Amino acid sequence: MLQVDFSNLDASRIGPDQGVEWSRELEAAAPRLEAARDALWERAGDPAAMLGWVHLPEATDVLRSVQRFALAQEGVRDVLVLGIGGSALGAKALDAALGGSGARLHFVDNVEPEPVAALLDRLDPAATLVNVISKSGTTAETMAAFLIALDWLRRALGPRWKDRVVVTTDPERGVLRPYAERHGLVAFEIPPDVGGRFSVFSPVGLLPLALAGVDVAGLLAGARMAGALARADAAGNLPAQTALAQYLAWRKGQRISVLMPYSTRLALLPAWFVQLHAESLGKAYDRSGSRVHVGPTPLAAVGATDQHAQVQLFREGPFDKLVVFVRHQQADRDLTLPAEEGLEELGYLFGKSLFQLLRAEAAATAHALAEARRPNYTIVLEQIDAYHLGWLLQHLMWQTAFLGELFDVNAFDQPGVELGKRYTYALLGRPGYEELAAELARAGVEP
Numbered sequence: 001m002l003q004v005d006f007s008n009l010d011a012s013r014i015g016p017d018q019g020v021e022w023s024r025e026l027e028a029a030a031p032r033l034e035a036a037r038d039a040l041w042e043r044a045g046d047p048a049a050m051l052g053w054v055h056l057p058e059a060t061d062v063l064r065s066v067q068r069f070a071l072a073q074e075g076v077r078d079v080l081v082l083g084i085g086g087s088a089l090g091a092k093a094l095d096a097a098l099g100g101s102g103a104r105l106h107f108v109d110n111v112e113p114e115p116v117a118a119l120l121d122r123l124d125p126a127a128t129l130v131n132v133i134s135k136s137g138t139t140a141e142t143m144a145a146f147l148i149a150l151d152w153l154r155r156a157l158g159p160r161w162k163d164r165v166v167v168t169t170d171p172e173r174g175v176l177r178p179y180a181e182r183h184g185l186v187a188f189e190i191p192p193d194v195g196g197r198f199s200v201f202s203p204v205g206l207l208p209l210a211l212a213g214v215d216v217a218g219l220l221a222g223a224r225m226a227g228a229l230a231r232a233d234a235a236g237n238l239p240a241q242t243a244l245a246q247y248l249a250w251r252k253g254q255r256i257s258v259l260m261p262y263s264t265r266l267a268l269l270p271a272w273f274v275q276l277h278a279e280s281l282g283k284a285y286d287r288s289g290s291r292v293h294v295g296p297t298p299l300a301a302v303g304a305t306d307q308h309a310q311v312q313l314f315r316e317g318p319f320d321k322l323v324v325f326v327r328h329q330q331a332d333r334d335l336t337l338p339a340e341e342g343l344e345e346l347g348y349l350f351g352k353s354l355f356q357l358l359r360a361e362a363a364a365t366a367h368a369l370a371e372a373r374r375p376n377y378t379i380v381l382e383q384i385d386a387y388h389l390g391w392l393l394q395h396l397m398w399q400t401a402f403l404g405e406l407f408d409v410n411a412f413d414q415p416g417v418e419l420g421k422r423y424t425y426a427l428l429g430r431p432g433y434e435e436l437a438a439e440l441a442r443a444g445v446e447p
């Protein structure tokens, strides 16, 4: 089960303008949420609407081909995953939470030379599979890493390098697809109507995760539950409800949306969420072309660790945050705290378990925030496993889609990142970018 405890949203009751009076707000917004739901499901069949991610959890043929490929990779101990943004963050988060029983995944999602060189020094090319992932098939960071990895493989393996590369890209766009065809490389498809940050349940995420030994079928089963709830009426539609909570918070001035899982295993989940919300909702124009400049600022935190770093700000700083906690109800393993002579002052801990302490800290922090009129809600997972994380990630994607409707923006484009990319091309002398290069020179911009 995945449930949401909204009770601390009513932190608003105490203050005049902060937060929301949740049950009343939900009831009042029900017609709007249901209209948003109908609009999304209606558009889900239209490839131009970029809602293909809605259908990924049902794609059992893709699941099987990914599993078959992973099973056939004998002798692969390490996987070099070359991708950035949506082509890395989902698999990275889920591998950190659930990986460990299969190959080790190493993500190259930056172009800083020292870490890349150090990683290649550590890996054995004969036991490493390179999975290059790019929806557009053009992203400079990913392509640069690929050029280096190809050279590294070729030097060590000669013509056998081809057995150690698998490509994940758009069926047509970009340079990777023709390159894979030219060299007879295995290549998986990212459906054209699935954007990068919504692609974790396509081969973008499923392939590396299957190689890492993660229960990818379980992920999809959980993701299907999120989809089923996204069809429900407002009273049972969890993604619509959390979207509403986020939207109302924004409207009332809580413009920072914190995601704070109480779990080290989920420490990378907020990084995935940050891209999902930031690129989807941070928009200058609404769908009718009016200037709006909307978008909650997503902020990453991890409990209990950040209680000792950020919670001071969350509780006493500006009234500008909505904090979302993620907790789980069952631990897979637990450790009991033994009594120790000479440390009697810690007697309240003796006989308790680490998980009991973690749970107490999460509940205490949520209440401490509410008590200071800081609205928050808690997503409760039964446990941290593939099923519940599949559900959670798809839930958050649905939440984002609902928010797109509420803000009336296109949640599936990212025009704001393009100019920086083009300036980079200009600085590197890419043909066709001469005018931009001249503009940069006039402004004194140098690499």
Ligand SMILES: O=P(O)(O)OC[C@H]1O[C@](O)(CO)[C@@H](O)[C@@H]1O
Pocket (backbone or CB within 6 Å): 084, 085, 086, 087, 133, 134, 135, 136, 137, 138, 139, 142, 196, 197, 279, 414, 417
């Ligand atoms: O998968 P690609 O096309 O290499 O893109 C990587 C990332 O770059 C962006 O286009 C811009 O940051 C993201 O939307 C995307 O996830």
